[in-house]
Amino acid sequence: GAGVSQSPSNKVTEKGKDVELRCDPISGHTALYWYRQSLGQGLEFLIYFQGNSAPDKSGLPSDRFSAERTGGSVSTLTIQRTQQEDSAVYLCASSPVWGGSGNYEQYFGPGTRLTVT
Amino acid sequence: DAKTTQPNSMESNEEEPVHLPCNHSTISGTDYIHWYRQLPSQGPEYVIHGLTSNVNNRMASLAIAEDRKSSTLILHRATLRDAAVYYCIPGWGNTPLVFGKGTRLSVIA
Numbered sequence: 206g207a208g209v210s211q212s213p214s215n216k217v218t219e220k221g222k223d224v225e226l227r228c229d230p231i232s233g234h235t236a237l238y239w240y241r242q243s244l245g246q247g248l249e250f251l252i253y254f255q256g257n258s259a260p261d262k263s264g265l266p267s268d269r270f271s272a273e274r275t276g277g278s279v280s281t282l283t284i285q286r287t288q289q290e291d292s293a294v295y296l297c298a299s300s301p302v303w304g305g306s307g308n309y310e311q312y313f314g315p316g317t318r319l320t321v322t
Numbered sequence: 323d324a325k326t327t328q329p330n331s332m333e334s335n336e337e338e339p340v341h342l343p344c345n346h347s348t349i350s351g352t353d354y355i356h357w358y359r360q361l362p363s364q365g366p367e368y369v370i371h372g373l374t375s376n377v378n379n380r381m382a383s384l385a386i387a388e389d390r391k392s393s394t395l396i397l398h399r400a401t402l403r404d405a406a407v408y409y410c411i412p413g414w415g416n417t418p419l420v421f422g423k424g425t426r427l428s429v430i431a
Contacts, residue, residue: 250423313365
């Protein structure tokens with residue numbers, strides 16, 4: 206079946222511009238996660254959604270970063286006034302269930318490589 | 323979050339078994355032990371997870387120490403496609419994963 210998809214696969218933008226990154230999770234997955242991976246920092250958590258709400262935004266590095274999820278499906282990560290330190294691979298993951306008992310694997314997309322020049 | 327310690331890198335010959343260790347001495351009693359791997363230029367992928375008992379699936383086996391302070395991921399016959407960074411992650415699978423530096427596995431033909 207279809208996995209997690211992300212678009213664009215690559216994005217080059219000038220410093221100061223805004224960018225939007227999109228994630229299409231696996232159909233029916235209620236939990237959605239954003240991570241980023243940069244050379245200096247490794248893989249770090251940004252934000253996650255249960256349905257359309259975001260119980261944990263603690264990983265967002267600054268108020269220039271925001272994310273939303275609509276219809277319990279597609280999510281968009283927006284970075285305003287991009288800086289060079291925002292350059293990284295942004296990864297999205299989804300899992301079938303959030304919270305409660307049980308333990309469910311996360312399925313990752315291929316990522317969006319963002320380069321800020 | 324439980325702190326993990328993994329070797330920075332390991333090397334294996336193709337078709338040989340590989341044992342990837344992880345120390346998680348501060349793991350809580352309810353945390354599962356997850357293993358993910360990241361192949362070059364790809365997002366991470368789930369490998370296996372367990373709580374107390376050893377686990378097997380089509381990809382690997384997971385051996386968990388009786389005191390749960392360490393675990394070992396076992397690839398029974400390494401192939402070139404298994405070359406990746408392997409991450410050991412205590413926690414719940416459906417909450418944000420905390421990735422450490424992982425172990426970079428190289429497989430030699």
